[in-house]
Amino acid sequence: MSAVLKDQTSSTMPRAAAGTYLLEAEGIMKGFPGVIALAGVQLKLRPGTVHALMGENGAGKSTLMKIIAGIYQPDEGQIRVKGERVVLHSPLDALQKGIAMIHQELNLVPFTTIAENIWIGREPLNKLGFVDHAELFRRTRELFDRLHIDLDPEEQVQHLSIANRQMVEIAKAVSYDSDVLIMDEPTSAITEKEVEHLFAIIADLKAQGKGIVYITHKMVEVFNIADDISVFRDGHYITTKPASELDRDKLITLMVGRELTQMFPKTTVPLRDVVLDVRSLSRQGVFSGVSFQLRGGEILGFAGLMGAGRTEVAETIYGMYPASGGEIYVNGKRVEIKSPRQAIDAGLALLTEDRKASGLFLVLPVLENMEIASLPGFLGRLGFVRQRTVSEECEKLRQSLRVKTPSLYQIIENLSGGNQQKALIGRWLLTKPKVLILDEPTRGIDVGAKAEIYKLISELAADGVAIIMISSEMAEIIGMCDRVLVMHDGHVTGELKRDELTQEAILHLASD
Template sequence: MTSASVVGLVSESSAIPASSQPEYVLEVVNVRKEFPGVVALDDVQLKVRPGTVHALMGENGAGKSTLMKIIAGIYQPDQGEVRLHGKPLKLETPLMAQEAGIAMIHQELLLMNQMTVAENIWIRREPKNSFGLVDHDEMNRMTLELFERLNIQIDPEVEIGELTVANRQMVEIAKAVSFNSDVLIMDEPTSAITETEVAHLFEIIRGLRERGIGIVYITHKMNELFEIADEFSVFRDGQYIATHLSTDVTRDDIIRMMVGRDVTQMFPKEEVEIGDVVLSVKDLTLDGVFSDISFDVRAGEILGFAGLVGSGRSNVAEALFGVTPADRGSISILGEEVKIANPHDAILQGMAFLTEDRKETGCFLPLDIQENVQSAVLHENFVNGGFVSEAELAVKSEEMCKKLRVKTPNMEETIENLSGGNQQKVLIARWLLTHPRILILDEPTRGIDVGAKAEIHTLITQLAHKGVAVIMISSELPEVLGMSDRVLVMHDGRITGIVDREQADQVTIMNLAAQ
């Protein structure tokens, strides 16, 4: 597709002829939503056909999640309306949306860990016996029947807290389907599951599509769009850009619509002078989790960690940073063995650690952006005579957030109000402000849009140029292969190989990951 045709894509309100449009199961008409200091949605639209998967694309902060929360009854629009089967809806609560036939699966799962699978699915709708008590046998039977339709193999009586993330995701999907909804919203449903589990999820989605359900699918993964979506809509900066059939455009066309510019290089790997060993790990072992982990990372080197979910990659990172210290083995920095009993010890040794789960272990959700950014540096660079240099710290924090293009009205905004991708950028800003010599990044671009991914990859390369030793854990093989000087592969808590960049390819890495 030519650049001229791309301009046409962006300027058109829709590429689908009005004469061929069937009845829409869901319509969003001229919706606007403002929060203090920011317009989240500006006169946007969305039209979803029954029996189709409609992907919603856009950079972090584009307004996708805000719109979905309006459709799901969590927020109310300042103007405009939501229509189901052509009829306007006034949705004041999520329960009202569910009762109307709209269900949403959130990116952060909303299940109750101490309750069973069946109890989570049928909460507030439990079958009762003749005495008015919950009929657990009937509830478990209903759950098994639901799972059989979806080809899900999970015990209804097990507690949610005992399930893997992937199985919790399947329970959320089953719960949404149990409402017999006309519209199902999926927000980044594959962000924490393996390729095999993604394939199973797509089988379920295709089955729901055949039953006439309209599915709104939010993702940052382009390959998913072309595999599962029938149509897609693009938002940018709170505005609607275009809607097209997924067969009518290329990956580059979609990126241009999303970011308003060309992203010329996703993985800006450059030749960097590799220096001396900064971090040396010997026979690190955490009983029952991983064993005999040994590797070195040099100044300016990016060491990628690859492996399937559950291989132990994140556990090794947490042991290095003192979150869960290892039982045996040694860690040396610049040739001297160090003891890291907790994250404070790690920070004092020049380590920084971006965790995998920004909600649970990264962000201080009730605090503002400024407080989140400065939380790792109060012990050193910005303390004089026992007092915090607040003015200097505020300037440096804001500069770092601007460099990472964090979308926020101001630094006093509560981080909980930011999109997931912007929360991730704030966490990266926090650690960069410490000027680390060892930077551990666990899934640094999870939930990040393509434009921000390229920026973060460029930033990682710049840090390598400055001599920072980087460990980068990622479930996305193209990212690992594109950014790493060497790739360390794990399976079942042990290292199965360390591959130089020149010899690393997807087949080699996957073979090692599956050993």
Template sequence: MTTGQLHAAESHAPLMATDYLLTAENIRKEFPGVLALDGVELKLRRSSVHALMGENGAGKSTLMKIIAGIYKPDAGRIRLKGNEISFQSPLDALESGISMIHQELNLMDYMTVAENIWIRREPLNRFGFVDHDEMRRMTQALFRRLRIDLDPDAEVRDLSVANRQIVEIAKAVSYGSDVLIMDEPTSALTEREVDHLFEIIRDLRAQGIGIVYITHKMNELFEIADEFSIFRDGRYISTHAACDVTCDDIIRMMVGRELTQMFPKEEVPIGDVALSVKNVGLDGVFQGVNFDLRAGEILGIAGLIGSGRSSLAATLFGVTPATSGSIAIAGNDVVIDSPATAMRHQMAFLTEDRKVSGCLLSLSILENLQLAVLQDKYVTNGFVHEKELFSACDEMARKLRVKTPNLQEIIGNLSGGNQQKVLIGRWLLNKPRILILDEPTRGIDVGAKAEIHRLVTELAREGVAIILISSEMPEVLGMSDRIMVMHEGRMTGILDRSEATQVKIMELASR
């Protein structure tokens, strides 16, 4: 039994309503065409970690944004320490003792770490100017408390994604809140950084803080959570102590069905070499990468953060053209100097960050789907075959089970998993022969992951050559025919599916 489970077993005695730190009852929230929450509830105990579980689109983040003052509920009531509250803004929530760490980072790139943490709360000197020395001292004291090793004077734009996440966590803790909401806080963290975060969470729990923790990673639930609540399709399902259930129980409650095979890898015929990479490098980033990718093959690429995996993917697609080596497609040497060139060679690339380099969040689902094909078969002499294009996009959205009232819905209103499906659909409309997937299931729920895994298997069966980059070891091991491992810009080995293990991959990833 883990520390979190022991804590749950000790603290799961029946409580009176007034003993809860935070309660939300019968919360309802409707957006145009979408009922996001339908009478949901949440009860958070003091000195506990309460995980909120559910598929993308289940309503988890919507409820948290209501509690944090970002949205106003259409119905229902929220109590903090027994008192009913109604926030007009996130600032109201902060001043009342509720902080939220968002899934999408909200830091100012051109400000320092210290300035980001204390923004709007900067210490002033006797002349009314910001006292940077005092702000640095406050930041150092906060970092000592949280055991964070970062320079308060570093500019955020120079930090890794993982360190930006750490700054967000420190910023939220700095408010001294009674309630701390964490929405996918470990999505960009390494295993060591996750362990550090869990140490911080345990310290905060011991100080009496109640933490709401949203995650799609089952191992995190059993490691850190005392209890959890399940949402499905905007409705509350149930609440349980973490020590009372198994991973399979949680998945069944989340998706409303059994997921019999998470990694539906099939043995499919492997065809001719579709992509040949010889000594490819990008100055100062990676070098000497060699591999052949065949039709119908899924080549996994594993490695720790900073290994060069994503940079290699961007180079193969022409986002950052290679500075050395050669690339051949179907036996013919090519120069991939831009994404347009890659697309002409029937390549497609799903980037790792759907918010920054994938979705155009202010445009509709239809407009996002159309982007990769508007210069292809649906355009003649500058005129778009709108009916044919709409029909293809509609069919693709239905095939991928995108949850939306219609294709005119703004993609920014969709859950992360549904946004990811739209991005995959965008490239599938191009009928690629080579598909590069960089973290295709990051930040999405188990149900959506299983659907994407099935789709990848189907594409391999149809002869598409696939590169699958993932930080999740079970995904790489479960879906790949071969696994290439990288470390600090170097390719350290390729393992066949039959010989690949987590230990062997980590050995290669640490060389």
């Protein structure tokens, strides 16, 4: 170990008397085939505090949390709860020891009610041994009243928005009345108003003496709510410091091991001819009258609050859902796009907002996930795929995108969220698109990977690719886009040029 790393990994844990920690994890090691996920890491959680666990994707944060939640078992190391050493063989073991976790990927059963999801396995029974639904709904309403959540316990989860499903997950975790609550990216799919609501819930839990381990890639959140911050890098523990001793730049340097001098490497490039021309596009009951032109080399942002219709416009252009009206032209030629395959053939590519639900084939290797959209372009004279050629192209992209994986044959489910996202971007780059639609391209991605993706987007624009960027992060919309269309309630409410882009201007149009 280098002298620098030794200095960085020296413990600077806030002092606490022996036995005063709610949770202690020490010397935790965990390996997967070809990967050392954790190399002797530690974490100590004080009562009544929020402890932020920070690091790039692949740093080992979620792996440690899954060990603490009983999902994985460590190869080495020990866990103590309130000073008592525990061995957690399952999530049930963890719950019985007072540890609950809100996962980054939602784990709800869609075809059952909200109440049934919250109390699954703990349902109140009547005298005959059947579920007492009246009591089930009463308990849920009482929980929601306490958390100020305005949802109907009898509604089926399948009808909820992603944001409301996240609030159900939060309520479910709180319902266990655990002393330790792990939150893995709890705000990745909720609005700013709902984030404020979550922070109020966290403040109440802190006042009760609960401890919260909080994982996020949003720096603003960390400095709003964290008391202590621990940093991991490449499976190693780097340091723990009080949040008051760090600022954004210091934290980024600890996370990535280098300074990010330019987060948004936006360059002005000469715009080329119109590549995509959308005229009065509508989808019945969802959005109407959306018109815009997009030029080669241009980054066009779509901004708006959740439910404004941004994603729906992208999905309709891409042929995932039928339009009820309007026309689409690519390079001046009208195209009929009724399926994603037709969209790909027309030179369009779409990175969807939910990589797990609509992007990845989780049980397949990285290679097959990357190559699947471009195989028709790699057919030989006899109609067989030139596998060696496509594998070489995928490997080049893996290296240029810095996808951390032992090989292209690693099952993609085993990669971190950020590396999965970069592999998906590689998939679409292989198709050599004229128009690249990026829907929430940096959701769930760490700050270092974000900077790499922003750099990549700028390079693609400089090469003449026309880019649509849909994002809920104001900073990246303002930092990366040449022009922004703002939507509200299924309509475009305004257009802002680069020199007009401010958070206030966007919010004014988004809430029209």
